[in-house]
Amino acid sequence: xxxxxxxxxxxxxxxxxxxxxxxxxxxxxxxxxxxxxxxxxxxxxxxxxxxxxxxxxxxxxxxxxxxxxxxxxxxxxxxxxxxxxxxxxxxxxxxxxxxxxxxxxxxxxxxxxxxxxxxxxxxxxxxxxxxxxxxxxxxxxxxxxxxxxxxxxxxxxxxxxxxxxxxxxxxxxxxxxxxxxxxxxxxxxxxxxxxxxxxxxxxxxxxxxxxxxxxxxxxxxxxxxxxxxxxxxxxxxxxxxxxxxxxxxxxxxxxxxxxxxxxxxxxxxxxxxxxxxxxxxxxxxxxxxxxxxxxxxxxxx
Amino acid sequence: xxxxxxxxxxxxxxxxxxxxxxxxxxxxxxxxxxxxxxxxxxxxxxxxxxxxxxxxxxxxxxxxxxxxxxxxxxxxxxxxxxxxxxxxxxxxxxxxxxxxxxxxxxxxxxxxxxxxxxxxxxxxxxxxxxxxxxxxxxxxxxxxxxxxxxxxxxxxxxxxxxxxxxxxxxxxxxxxxxxxxxxxxxxxxxxxxxxxxxxxxxxxxxxxxxxxxxxxxxxxxxxxxxxxxxxxxxxxxxxxxxxxxxxxxxxxxxxxxxxxxxxxxxxxxxxxxxxxxxxxxxxxxxxxxxxxxxxxxxxxx
Numbered sequence: 001x002x003x004x005x006x007x008x009x010x011x012x013x014x015x016x017x018x019x020x021x022x023x024x025x026x027x028x029x030x031x032x033x034x035x036x037x038x039x040x041x042x043x044x045x046x047x048x049x050x051x052x053x054x055x056x057x058x059x060x061x062x063x064x065x066x067x068x069x070x071x072x073x074x075x076x077x078x079x080x081x082x083x084x085x086x087x088x089x090x091x092x093x094x095x096x097x098x099x100x101x102x103x104x105x106x107x108x109x110x111x112x113x114x115x116x117x118x119x120x121x122x123x124x125x126x127x128x129x130x131x132x133x134x135x136x137x138x139x140x141x142x143x144x145x146x147x148x149x150x151x152x153x154x155x156x157x158x159x160x161x162x163x164x165x166x167x168x169x170x171x172x173x174x175x176x177x178x179x180x181x182x183x184x185x186x187x188x189x190x191x192x193x194x195x196x197x198x199x200x201x202x203x204x205x206x207x208x209x210x211x212x213x214x215x216x217x218x219x220x221x222x223x224x225x226x227x228x229x230x231x232x233x234x235x236x237x238x239x240x241x242x243x244x245x246x247x248x249x250x251x252x253x254x255x256x257x258x259x260x261x262x263x264x265x266x267x268x269x270x271x272x273x274x275x276x277x278x279x280x281x282x283x284x285x286x287x288x289x290x291x292x293x294x295x296x297x298x299x300x301x
Numbered sequence: 302x303x304x305x306x307x308x309x310x311x312x313x314x315x316x317x318x319x320x321x322x323x324x325x326x327x328x329x330x331x332x333x334x335x336x337x338x339x340x341x342x343x344x345x346x347x348x349x350x351x352x353x354x355x356x357x358x359x360x361x362x363x364x365x366x367x368x369x370x371x372x373x374x375x376x377x378x379x380x381x382x383x384x385x386x387x388x389x390x391x392x393x394x395x396x397x398x399x400x401x402x403x404x405x406x407x408x409x410x411x412x413x414x415x416x417x418x419x420x421x422x423x424x425x426x427x428x429x430x431x432x433x434x435x436x437x438x439x440x441x442x443x444x445x446x447x448x449x450x451x452x453x454x455x456x457x458x459x460x461x462x463x464x465x466x467x468x469x470x471x472x473x474x475x476x477x478x479x480x481x482x483x484x485x486x487x488x489x490x491x492x493x494x495x496x497x498x499x500x501x502x503x504x505x506x507x508x509x510x511x512x513x514x515x516x517x518x519x520x521x522x523x524x525x526x527x528x529x530x531x532x533x534x535x536x537x538x539x540x541x542x543x544x545x546x547x548x549x550x551x552x553x554x555x556x557x558x559x560x561x562x563x564x565x566x567x568x569x570x571x572x573x574x575x576x577x578x579x580x581x582x583x584x585x586x587x588x589x590x591x592x593x594x595x596x597x598x599x600x601x602x
Contacts, residue, residue: 142318
């Protein structure tokens with residue numbers, strides 16, 4: 001945002017090349033255009049730094065980021081180091097939570113080949129479809145996104161014609177026409193869950209904004225690039241029945257001077273996971289690292 | 302539509318074709334929209350002026366441009382028919398219709414946006430870019446004119462589509478409610494004044510201006526088209542006359558084919574309101590008379 005003039009210039013170049021049709025000159029020159037251009041310019045700048053889903057890096061690369069910075073953070077990264085081996089960064093385009101979740105989940109299925117889990121989540125996805133229909137969403141507005149997610153799910157299971165390798169999963173996660181569609185699928189699922197259980201979510205939403213549940217979904221869940229917080233995570237985790245652990249890396253420190261890293265487990269509301277109530281032994285297979293404003297993927301040792 | 306021309310793997314194309322199908326299978330009386338045959342990212346549309354507004358009966362044509370990233374990016378709208386609310390050949394600022402481009406979401410569609418556009422026509426432009434703030438009479442005159450011929454625009458093929466859409470809309474949209482207000486005024490005002498005087502005399506010279514400060518101004522007449530006959534008020538009586546006498550001097554024959562049913566309902570409503578008002582005025586007067594010197598503030602009337 002700091003360098004607006006430069007950004008807008010970039011945006012003009014970009015939009016000039018991305019417009020598909022011919023007779024389009026007279027559409028330009030408008031407030032909406034400026035906003036859109038600025039948005040796409042910011043995204044373009046972000047894209048140069050990092051793909052939607054980056055390569056796996058050792059945790060030491062995280063420490064390197066803070067070399068000249070806060071000692072609390074460096075201490076915390078040391079603590080993280082005991083439990084986690086590596087990090088996979090995602091692009092900070094406002095979709096990072098959903099994108100991290102997407103990659104982490106599909107990667108887990110690819111590695112575990114857990115057919116039972118796939119069957120389970122497919123049943124949940126069907127429920128989500130019905131939820132949206134019940135809320136009055138038009139089928140054609142969401143079904144493409146659902147279809148694409150199911151396709152990805154099937155292709156990470158090996159033994160089919162369309163099965164893909166881990167490398168291919170990485171490629172797809174960086175391909176906008178797949179990656180954004182899966183992100184949007186999660187946004188639909190999240191919006192549907194929040195509205196279905198609006199009484200439950202209302203107080204949390206009131207705490208965040210002044211909006212009604214529906215307004216919140218329209219302005220903060222469904223639009224691409226809107227950032228996620230605990231409301232989104234809770235809703236997605238509940239809707240799909242997938243537990244998520246979020247590890248917080250921030251400057252807060254304990255009263256006794258010691259450093260510990262907090263985490264929060266989002267456990268699906270109606271889950272009957274064997275270890276869920278057992279506490280310590282339970283660990284979700286999706287672990288995300290949260291730094292204020294951003295989510296990345298963490299890998300356990 | 303030649304589906305095979307397009308890459309159905311392209312999610313935007315797939316989605317747009319679904320919208321076309323949906324548009325054709327659920328036609329609306331309020332709007333019609335179809336893509337050009339040679340480019341499904343370019344659509345033509347026409348909307349019907351919203352009921353109970355100065356746009357009623359108008360048929361407004363425009364074009365829609367869908368971006369390559371549709372439905373992630375919003376469509377752009379542009380009107381071609383002069384209407385007095387939006388500039389023609391200028392992109393309509395979606396922000397003003399609550400469809401902020403940065404909050405555009407894939408669950409919206411061309412249909413959603415057209416419905417929003419219709420709802421937006423009678424609202425106050427508040428100086429928004431690309432908006433016009435014409436007087437109601439001017440807008441009404443444009444609404445009448447809009448039915449005569451569709452706008453001339455673009456290639457012969459596009460023109461053919463525009464003409465087809467116009468035919469369809471003419472068959473669906475009831476005509477502009479009445480002849481132009483100035484004509485109505487000339488025709489009927491002498492009679493109405495007589496009648497007004499008569500009625501004033503009849504019920505004891507109640508000054509009509511009490512309940513309606515500016516008598517037969519054109520604006521008021523049109524607004525009160527369906528006023529009750531019992532109301533002892535020159536402006537309103539004249540309006541009543543307009544309604545009863547078929548608009549003979551109009552060149553547009555279709556005006557006479559106006560559907561009467563909703564009008565009759567509203568007529569009864571207004572009759573009831575008018576009666577109530579008259580009774581109230583009489584009661585008030587009686588009360589004022591009986592309370593003698595207390596009625597000082599009646600002097601003004």
